[in-house]
Each structure stands twice: as C-alpha cells, then as structure tokens.
Amino acid sequence: MSQRRSFLAQSAAGATALAFPLIAGAQPKPVKVGILHPVTGALAFSGQQCREGALMAIEDINRAGIRSLGGAKLDVMLGDAQSTPQAGSAEIEKMNEAGCSAVVGAFASAICLATTQAAAKYNLPHVVDVGVADQIVQRGLKNTFRFGPGYATCAQVAVSNLHVLNTLAGKPAKSVMIIHEESLFGTGTANLLARELPGFGFEVKEIIKHANPTRDFNNIVLRMKAVNPDIVIPANYFNEYALLVRTMQQQKVMPKAIYSVLGGAASSYKFLKEFPDAANGIIDCNHWFNPKDKRAADLRRRVEAKGLFFTYEVFNTYTAVRLLADAIERARSADRAAIIDALDKSAFADHFMPYGATKFVNGQNEGAQPLMTQVIKGDIRVIVPREYREADPIFPLRA
Amino acid sequence: MLDFAILFPSVLNGLTTGAVYALVALGLTLIYGVLHIINFAHGAALMVALYMVYLLKTWLGLDPYLALPLVVPAMFALGYALQRGVIERASHGRDENILLVTLGLAIVLENLALLVFKSDTRTIETAYTLTTVPIGPAFIALPKLVAFVGALACAAALMWVVARTDLGRAIRAVAKEKQGARLVGIDVAHVYAMSFGIGLACLGAAACFLLPAYYVNPQVGGGFVLVAFTIVVLGGMGSFAGALVGGLLIGVVESLGGLMLGESLGQIGISAIFIAVLLLRPQGLFGART
Numbered sequence: 001m002s003q004r005r006s007f008l009a010q011s012a013a014g015a016t017a018l019a020f021p022l023i024a025g026a027q028p029k030p031v032k033v034g035i036l037h038p039v040t041g042a043l044a045f046s047g048q049q050c051r052e053g054a055l056m057a058i059e060d061i062n063r064a065g066i067r068s069l070g071g072a073k074l075d076v077m078l079g080d081a082q083s084t085p086q087a088g089s090a091e092i093e094k095m096n097e098a099g100c101s102a103v104v105g106a107f108a109s110a111i112c113l114a115t116t117q118a119a120a121k122y123n124l125p126h127v128v129d130v131g132v133a134d135q136i137v138q139r140g141l142k143n144t145f146r147f148g149p150g151y152a153t154c155a156q157v158a159v160s161n162l163h164v165l166n167t168l169a170g171k172p173a174k175s176v177m178i179i180h181e182e183s184l185f186g187t188g189t190a191n192l193l194a195r196e197l198p199g200f201g202f203e204v205k206e207i208i209k210h211a212n213p214t215r216d217f218n219n220i221v222l223r224m225k226a227v228n229p230d231i232v233i234p235a236n237y238f239n240e241y242a243l244l245v246r247t248m249q250q251q252k253v254m255p256k257a258i259y260s261v262l263g264g265a266a267s268s269y270k271f272l273k274e275f276p277d278a279a280n281g282i283i284d285c286n287h288w289f290n291p292k293d294k295r296a297a298d299l300r301r302r303v304e305a306k307g308l309f310f311t312y313e314v315f316n317t318y319t320a321v322r323l324l325a326d327a328i329e330r331a332r333s334a335d336r337a338a339i340i341d342a343l344d345k346s347a348f349a350d351h352f353m354p355y356g357a358t359k360f361v362n363g364q365n366e367g368a369q370p371l372m373t374q375v376i377k378g379d380i381r382v383i384v385p386r387e388y389r390e391a392d393p394i395f396p397l398r399a
Numbered sequence: 400m401l402d403f404a405i406l407f408p409s410v411l412n413g414l415t416t417g418a419v420y421a422l423v424a425l426g427l428t429l430i431y432g433v434l435h436i437i438n439f440a441h442g443a444a445l446m447v448a449l450y451m452v453y454l455l456k457t458w459l460g461l462d463p464y465l466a467l468p469l470v471v472p473a474m475f476a477l478g479y480a481l482q483r484g485v486i487e488r489a490s491h492g493r494d495e496n497i498l499l500v501t502l503g504l505a506i507v508l509e510n511l512a513l514l515v516f517k518s519d520t521r522t523i524e525t526a527y528t529l530t531t532v533p534i535g536p537a538f539i540a541l542p543k544l545v546a547f548v549g550a551l552a553c554a555a556a557l558m559w560v561v562a563r564t565d566l567g568r569a570i571r572a573v574a575k576e577k578q579g580a581r582l583v584g585i586d587v588a589h590v591y592a593m594s595f596g597i598g599l600a601c602l603g604a605a606a607c608f609l610l611p612a613y614y615v616n617p618q619v620g621g622g623f624v625l626v627a628f629t630i631v632v633l634g635g636m637g638s639f640a641g642a643l644v645g646g647l648l649i650g651v652v653e654s655l656g657g658l659m660l661g662e663s664l665g666q667i668g669i670s671a672i673f674i675a676v677l678l679l680r681p682q683g684l685f686g687a688r689t
Contacts, residue, residue, distance in 0.1 A: 040517040040518050040519050041517075044517075044519045044520075082518055083518070209662075209663070210662050210663075211662065213520050214662065215612070215613050216412075216416075216612075218408070218412045218540075218654075219412070219658045219662065219665075220662065222405050222409050222412075222658060223405075223658060225404070225405055226405045239520075246529055249529075250529060250531045250540065251408075251531075251538050252538065
C-alpha cells in the first residue's frame with residue numbers, strides 16, 4: 001500500500017517536474033508592445049482604423065510568434081491619445097512604466113511629434129505608422145522610425161505629377177486654391193505646396209485653413225466661388241474632407257479638378273461608398289498599397305469581412321507593426337536598444353507597400369513613396385507611377 | 400471679388416446660424432437678464448439637450464424635429480428641478496453663490512458627458528442633411544432653413560408667454576421688484592424655477608434644430624455660451640426682441656467675418672461688437688437705461 005502510494009507520489013512529482021519545464025519552454029516570455037492611437041476625440045475614426053490594422057498584424061504575427069525568441073507572442077498594450085498630443089505623451093509614460101519593448105503609433109503628426117519625443121526619454125523604440133510631418137524624423141531621435149513617406153516627399157510627388165498631367169492636357173489649369181486643416185500636418189503640407197507650385201507655373205490664389213472639427217464649410221466654399229480656382233487642393237482629415245467636398249457639391253462649385261495631397265477621404269473606400277457622386281474623379285496623392293500585390297487584396301478581404309473599410313490607416317499600421325515584428329525577430333531580444341539597432345539595420349521587404357526593401361536613414365524609410373489615385377467608375381485606381389498603374393488619369397475632370 | 404452672388408449666400412448663412420444663436424440667447428436673457436442669475440451652466444445644458452436628441456435618433460431612430468415634443472418638456476423639467484433642487488438650495492439667495500453653483504453644475508455635466516460619451520464628436524445623418532434650397536443665387540441647407548423658421552417661431556411663442564400670460568406677468572413682476580411680487584402673493588421661488596425651466600426648454604428646441612446640421616461633443620456648449628452672452632449684452636439684458644435681433648446680427652457678422660478674414664480670425668467681429676457695445680451703449684440696443 002505504502003509502496004503504491006509512494007510510487008504514485010513519485011510518478012506525480014516526476015510528471016510535474018517533466019511537465020512544467022515543458023510548459024515553461026512552450027510559453028516564452030511575451031514581448032510587450034504598445035499600440036497607441038487617437039481612438040476617441042476628433043480623430044477617432046482614423047485612430048480606430050489604425051488600431052484595427054495593428055491588431056490584425058499582431059494576430060498574424062502571433063500565429064507563429066517571434067521564432068528567434070522561441071515563438072514568443074506579442075503582448076499588446078493599447079493606448080488612447082484622445083486626439084491630443086498631451087494625452088498621447090501621457091500614454092507613452094504608462095507604456096514605459098508597463099515595460100513595453102516598443103511602441104507603434106500614433107497616426108496624427110502633432111501627436112507623433114509628442115509621443116516620439118516622450119518615448120525617446122526612455123530609449124523606447126517608436127515606429128511611426130502615419131504621421132507625415134517631416135519634423136518627426138528630423139530631430140535626431142534615435143528611437144524614431146517612420147516606414148511611410150513624409151509630407152515633403154508627398155508634396156513633391158504631387159506637384160510634379162500635377163505639372164505632368166496639366167502639360168499633357170494642354171495646360172488647362174493655371175490657378176490653385178489650397179484648403180488645409182490647421183494642425184502640423186495640414187499647415188506643413190500647405191506651406192510645402194505653396195512653395196513648390198509657382199515653380200511649375202501655377203498661381204496659388206489662396207490658402208485657407210480650418211479647425212478640427214469644422215461643421216460648416218459654407219464660407220470657405222463661398223470664398224472658393226469668389227476666387228474661382230482651376231484646381232482645389234484639400235489637405236485635411238476624413239470628416240472635414242468629406243464635409244468640404246459635400247458642401248462644394250451642395251453649392252455647385254466644380255473646379256477643373258479636386259487634386260488632394262494626403263486628402264483624408266480622397267482615396268477612402270468609406271467616402272466612396274457613402275458619397276459616390278461627390279467622390280467621382282477626385283485625384284489623391286496618398287499612402288497606398290501596391291495594387292498588384294496579392295497580399296494587399298487578401299488583407300482587404302479580411303478587413304471588409306469584419307465590416308470595416310480598407311483605408312490607409314489600416315494598411316499603414318498593419319505594415320508598421322510587421323516591420324517592428326521583423327526587427328524584434330532579428331534583435332533576438334525584447335531589449336529596447338537591441339530593437340532600435342535592428343530597426344536601424346532593417347531591410348524589411350516582406351510587405352505589400354510600393355516601397356521596396358526598407359532602408360532607414362535618420363529614421364526615415366528612404367524607399368517610401370505615395371501613389372497617385374483617382375476615383376474612376378466607382379473605384380479607387382492607381383494612375384501614377386506607371387509601374388503600379390491600373391487606369392489612365394482623367395484630367396481635367398471638367399473643361 | 401465680393402459680389403452679390405457671394406455676399407448674399409453668406410448673409411443668409413449668417414441669418415440662419417444667427418437664429419439658433421438667438422434661441423440660445425433667449426433662454427439666457429430670461430435667466431440672466433430677468434432673474435439676474437448668471438447661468439454658467441447654459442452651455443452645458445445645451446450639450447445635454449444635444450445628447451438627448453442624439454440618443455433619441457440613434458436608439459429610437461426618432462427624427463430630431465419629431466423629438467421636439469420630448470426634448471423641450473424634458474429640458475423644462477430639468478431646468479425646474481435644477482433651480483429648485485440645486486441652485487436655490489446651494490446659493491442661499493446670494494448672487495455670487497449662484498455664479499459658482501452654475502459654474503460647478505457646468506463642470507459636473509461636462510465631465511459626466513465625457514465619462515459616458517468620451518470626447519468623440521458625434522453627428523447624425525438624416526435624409527435631408529445635405530438637401531439644399533435655392534434662394535436667388537444662394538443654396539441654403541434645408542436644416543438651416545428649418546432652424547431659422549423654428550427659432551423665430553419659438554421666439555414669438557416665448558414673447559407671447561412673457562407678454563400675455565399670468566406666468567409672464569409674474570416673471571416680469573419678480574424681475575422688477577422681488578419683494579413687491581412676494582407681497583402681492585406671487586410664489587417667487589416657483590417663478591424662478593419656471594423661468595429657469597423655460598430658459599432650458601429654449602435650449603431643448605435649439606438642440607433639435609441644431610443637430611441635423613451640427614455636431615455634439617462634451618465641450619460643444621462652450622462656443623455657444625460666449626456668443627449668447629454677447630447677444631444678451633448686445634440686445635439689452637432681459638430684452639427678447641434684443642436677443643432676437645442681436646442673435647441675427649451676430650450670426651451675420653460671424654459669417655461675413657469668416658468669409659473675409661478666414662474662419663479663425665473671423666470670430667474677432669463678435670468680440671469687437673461686444674466691446675463696442677459695452678463702451679458706447681452699455682444698456683444694449685433694446686435695453687432701457689437704468
């Protein structure tokens with residue numbers, strides 16, 4: 001009896017001793033990653049789209065885990081920047097306290113400017129998913145990496161392509177009016193455009209800024225009527241972009257082209273579905289995926305199956321998180337300095353953005369570029385550059 | 400550049416916005432001008448009314464205009480209860496206490512809204528949100544036109560109540576001479592609460608007219624309150640006609656200012672008028688010199 005008991009006890013102990021290391025071995029320590037976006041406040045829609053993209057990337061990564069860390073999973077810590085830089089910085093403090101190895105975020109330029117700086121204090125790697133203001137990567141912060149293009153690149157691409165389109169059409173457009181939101185992103189983009197456009201023979205007749213949120217664009221559109229520009233260039237976030245274009249439609253203001261630079265709704269499937277008439281013909285120079293890459297189409301299907309729109313926020317943040325996971329993989333560590341080093345040396349190419357292999361110079365991915373899209377026959381099609389072209393541009397939209 | 404085809408729509412736009420300002424100011428002029436209660440919670444109460452309209456639309460699918468018979472009495476009841484249950488009790492009849500109590504109420508209401516609704520800016524979509532009506536060379540959004548007519552109707556109804564009904568007479572009596580009113584048997588506390596209730600009921604109506612073309616977030620009231628105080632001072636404290644004309648005038652000034660100076664700087668016109676009135680005609684356009 002006692003022998004049987006001791007046998008049972010020993011077997012149990014043995015089994016426990018055998019089993020626990022196995023379980024411990026199967027469960028390597030997860031790597032804590034902060035996902036920070038403005039999911040409430042004026043930018044809530046964009047912030048939630050970003051978060052959705054990040055969570056889908058993490059779901060994909062966690063299927064196999066980080067192989068070099070024994071299949072360690074990414075453990076998400078979600079943060080809400082509440083559409084203000086202050087709240088964004090406060091979330092970084094929390095993420096640092098919680099021991100996050102890296103942060104991905106934080107959509108808006110003004111918020112990214114604050115969060116990257118706050119993260120730099122703790123040498124906390126910060127991958128910027130959208131934030132286009134170039135100041136973000138021009139302050140010598142070693143922890144900051146931006147995968148997508150900055151607004152200087154976008155403005156240059158947009159203006160030179162506008163020149164090409166206009167020249168090919170026999171130069172029907174001569175004057176431009178810029179309407180931008182008043183924070184860092186809109187103001188910076190508008191300033192760059194105003195500097196570049198005259199060099200290509202365009203007269204910038206007026207630059208108008210507006211607040212977020214603005215719920216009445218009647219005055220701005222009336223002013224547009226008075227100025228009567230050939231081309232209207234909006235640079236703002238989704239809600240205001242949508243309302244501006246709808247007010248133009250209401251007030252029957254029809255320029256020769258609506259040519260957006262980083263237009264919040266110009267190349268958005270959401271806007272296209274809700275206001276197909278207003279969206280028709282709009283050209284946008286914006287973040288866009290390689291339309292010929294099957295993986296982008298696959299992700300789009302998955303996003304749409306969730307009842308969501310496949311907007312730039314989703315795919316930008318999705319790829320930004322994959323970029324980070326690739327760096328953690330190569331760093332073989334959850335250590336912040338090791339991840340920063342790995343990001344710095346990143347050659348991440350396993351993505352569907354039209355950027356080629358990643359190469360960071362001072363935290364900016366050198367290959368990052370925007371694509372030009374146009375709403376043609378109820379769909380958003382890439383028109384420039386040629387290697388990604390899906391449809392020929394229609395310019396001018398109206399004679 | 401600024402020809403008739405541009406100025407006319409801008410003026411119309413200003414008039415329609417101004418009518419809603421007037422409606423907000425009417426409630427304030429009743430409370431502030433007649434009863435001398437400086438109601439800092441006016442903006443927060445408008446925010447509460449806007450959320451009521453928003454919830455009725457999103458939960459029950461009730462059209463904002465059809466919500467009028469629900470929101471107006473609800474806001475009246477809220478106003479009556481607040482005056483009787485909170486402001487009167489906490490202020491002990493001292494004006495400086497009333498000021499602090501209403502300020503406190505505003506902070507509590509705004510933070511409660513922040514807790515429940517977060518800081519998101521919410522809008523509703525109706526079938527007529529984007530419908531426009533051509534008036535001469537202008538295209539005016541239908542909800543703004545409805546708001547204009549509705550605000551005028553509410554103002555007329557309010558003026559009728561104050562001028563023609565027993566309640567109106569009691570309100571005027573209390574405003575002129577509280578002690579005397581009490582001596583002739585008027586229940587002063589009841590009249591105070593009724594006035595506060597009517598003031599908030601105006602906000603209920605304003606909310607129903609506003610939301611189809613506007614938005615709601617916990618801070619939405621702040622922008623209106625400053626404008627409404629300006630209108631009350633401009634029109635003359637306690638003057639309903641003054642609030643109406645002042646509201647329309649401020650609306651037009653804001654719209655034209657926005658057109659000529661840009662949306663941010665255009666607001667300067669409102670402040671300029673406020674200072675000019677205080678300097679040149681402190682009793683306001685329709686106010687009697689006291």
